[in-house]
Amino acid sequence: MAKRMTGRTSSPETPSFERAIARQAAQWLVKLHDTPVSAADLDACARWRAAHPEHERAWQRAEQVSSKLGGLPGGIALQSLNRGSRVERRAVLKTLLLLMSAPVGYATYRTLPWEQWSADLRTGAGERRTVALADGSELILNTATAVDVRFDAQQRLLVLHAGEIMIRTARDPATAQGSSRPFVVRTAQGNIRALGTRFIVSAADTHPTMAPATRVTVLEHAVEIRPAIDAGRTRVVEAGQQVSFNGSEIGAPQPADRYAAAWVDGKLIVNAMRLDDFVAQLGRYRRGLLRCDPQTADLRISGAFQLDNIDGILNALPDTLPVAVLYRSRYWVTVIPSPTAS
Structure with a gap:
């Protein structure tokens, strides 16, 4: 049973706290696009994202903003990430934070998690x-x-x-x-x-x-x-x-999907479901980040799966599909093409 957590919903301090989370997300984004990035950095970022829904939403928003700037590290505004200049890095963080705090998008995104947690x-x-x-x-x-x-x-x-x-x-x-x-x-x-x-x-x-x-x-x-x-x-x-x-x-x-209520009994039953959709469904039941590589997205999968053993399902995927499961950390998992597939 999950422990109950309470978020601040109406306090004047809430905006500054949420901005702090936005800053942390921007800092992680910048850090992970520095070179080199260690396995410890990846694991620490994944744990930060999994620690609270607000963290994951802030991360997603930061990624959206960076893509609008042309991507990392390719965009003009973000090409300074690997140059080592503290001034340039502060400028990048400031840009991310300003865009993340825009009234449309972030203002809506930042309120919902507190409703969920309370x-x-x-x-x-x-x-x-x-x-x-x-x-x-x-x-x-x-x-x-x-x-x-x-x-x-x-x-x-x-x-x-x-x-x-x-x-x-x-x-x-x-x-x-x-x-x-x-x-x-x-x-x-x-x-x-x-x-x-x-x-x-x-x-x-x-x-x-x-x-x-x-x-x-x-x-x-x-x-x-x-x-x-x-x-x-x-x-x-x-x-x-x-x-x-x-x-x-x-x-x-x-x-209606005849198996729409299967989750009530702890099951996921699918018939020729796209693998990216299947992985997205599994990701709802597992902490951390679970993704499907675009090269495997079109594969199809059928069967009945126990939702109390998501890692077991992932580990069994290579037995039935030409895929491999890459664990960057416990909280960061990607389904990728099998290295041995022809």
Whole structure:
């Protein structure tokens, strides 16, 4: 069970603390593009990134910023990294920090982790948790999930900040004096209202090249989706369907993945899944950085895998695919082409 951690959410000191993390991320980025870089440096950076979600998000932001400057070390603004000039290095750090602190992007990115860390219910990497709610409903949290529970006289509300949940709703016990309170799951993209049902909600994908979207898979009965921006646009999704939606649009219903709920039993079941997607799924259940080399991304994999043994899955990959698993450290792993593949 993960230990509960509390972040500062409204203190005037929060911006300076978050800027300190941004500075640490920029310093690590500069350090790892110096030459030579030791295995100890790589391991220390990976441990820093894995120590807190805010660290990893700051690192990702720093990498995005550096790529916009032309990449490391190729961009004009970053060519000074290997010259050894302390003044030039300070200039690079200042540039990274200024861009990371821009109102669009970083201002949004820096607030979400504190909501996650201060959430009523949380799970760590590789952890799952089942919770009986006050109304008798059952809530199951998948790996790296954060949820606030806000039940009052008007509604039964779950706020999903990150991760994935499955809900089995119960009849509202507070119905003696009137109609039952609606059961609603809220994400950044909108509301999902249960219509007496069992369903899965996966929070927004935060990949920098993808628009954020919430995915809903209905296992029993139905739900009603209402986007946050265009609240007048609603859609009822029936059992056996899944839908992705953002703040203003709802995608067309698709047949539900028959194995969408396998994670509840600690399994990942895939059929001809791209290897990069498969590795991304495994990465949700493991601390540290887990990547797939682009040269192996198009390979396909099928099977049923136990989520409580991610390293065992990785170690077995070379037995079935022309790949190797490169451990730069315990926290930095990459699936690469097999050196012996023809």
